[in-house]
Amino acid sequence: MSYEAELGAAVGAAAVTGNIGALVTGIGDLVDRVSHEVHIATATSGSVTADLHVMAAFYNSLSDLHSQLRAKMASLKAQALDVHDRPAAGHVAGVQKAWRSIAESAGVMQHADSLYGNLLAIDHWVQYYMGAVMENVNKYAEHEQVTIQSFGKASDANVPVPTRTPAGTSSSSAGTGSSSGAW
């Protein structure tokens, strides 16, 4: 089955089942199997170098998004914790349960099925895209014998994200993506 056919099948299956996760994972597997040399070998004059510039811009755009996401995640988490510190639920058990659910969905415990968890997962995908693009860039650059200059570290964008200790005191972590929820 060709790449396009496999890709179409993956998209179609995910569309039918509504399983975005399966779609993303499936296509990610296909991407891993794409041979860069296929394109390089069939590229026309100058197109590979042109591709390199596009890919570099693509990478930088993803890196910029990664930085934005990290900053937003930190501010969102702090905002959620600040609101969650308020005794909004009072003494009614049901309201307390609802309030806990609201806080968890906002991500104060960094669960995967939360606002923060989704942001974190998407940021991880963005980093995965960056890694894939970087791999492509390196392949192309090696073929074209051009130099790729790197600046800074993408991990520098991992600003500390406030968390909760079990005792309820505030702390912060680098937000490594763990959903253990040390809160």
Place this chain on the structure above:
Amino acid sequence: MSILDDILDVLGIGGGSLEHIQAMARSVRPEDIEAMAPVFEHGTQVFNTGHGHLESAIDNVVTGWKGDAARAASTTVLNGAMTSRSSAESSTAAASNVRSYASQVRAAKQQILAIEPVDTSFGHAVQASGGPVAAALNPGAVAANMAAAQVQKEQHREQAAQYLSQMNDEGEQFAAQQSATFTPVPPAPSAPGDLPSTISVHSPSASGGGGALPAVQGPSGGSGGPSWTPPRSPSGPGSITPVHQPYHNGGRPQTGNGNTTGTTTVTPPPTTGDTTTTQGTNPPTEVTPTGPPVALPDPTTSGSGVGTGTAALLGGGAAAIAAGGVAGLTRGGWPGGRAFAGAGGAGAGEPGGLGSGRGAGGAGEGVAERGFARGSGFGGAADEVPGRFGTGAGSGLGGLDPDEAALRAGRLSAATAGELAAGERGMMPPMGGAGARRSDDEELDKRPDYLVETDDVWGDGRLAAPPVLG
């Protein structure tokens, strides 16, 4: 025990009075619950920003990067954008749900607090019976009032408890609903941990041409480019109409061959058929070997008669040196090979050498691969009528682009070709420069016979006098 007492026991307020229930209701702060809604709305903005950012990046990829990897990348990232969009919708729903729930809590709280307490005291019953005198005359009325007050108090408590129970139940339901608002996004495969923040492509050929590139030994054993002396051109001035390339150049901007400053211009779409035009239809019958210095041909003018033979002699036998010199140039200088092709044709214009004619054929063949149909024709003519070479050479001079600049400059000298190629390339965007280099690599792969012919023709040790550039 009544049903109400059971409910209150479940709520943990068994035996609680209306005041107790109202106190519990007061402890709930729907405004603080609603304060969490902006968090989700903020999250919606972040997700939408991510979605838009990824889509924008995909647009750039689709319009630039080609190939299977590009398609896979754009498709995968598009799904990331879709996931972000889906999360944005979830976050919007969460914000809406929180606001809605806060409204429910606020309403229930107001209902509970709106219930008036009932005074069941004896004094209130006496007053309700008409005062102490009336109560003394009708003590049964006082007792009845007291009993009624107790019933009303219980009714009010029951009403408040129901509101509180409703608030509690709504909380339970909302908790279940809210916990299902966001679905986990599948974790991405692990990415390398040492990714840079930003990258840039550094093309050696686009660095302004400051650094010397490594020399490549020419196939004919010529000396290195930098030490090569430009050949003296024996021919007079002329004007040559540029030849538009009929091949696709990969979208690179082309360089007009009439501009010595290397200004990058956009070339009109290639025309079909024979696009070569040679100005000067009367081939010279006599060749002057010591003509004035050769100037760069101006494609915008149609001077009187570049003699075809004259054009052929541009560079003349100096192409022999060009062969070695060009080959000795660096990668960046390889377009000089093209220059040599033109020069080869020029050399063939001399009324002599069969070898020259073969050289012209080789040159024509090489140029033809780049789309110069005329070049092929002139190669064929070379073996028969040397006098026709001029026409062929003229047609081979119309190049555009850095490669064409080199071709054009080849009429002057191979060294000049290298300089022109380097100079024009220096003015080119990085992609163009590297693209030209790649095409040169393709030439190496595709045209080995070109080099073989070079050895055949110019490997006999003949050298021509170096020209002087004007």
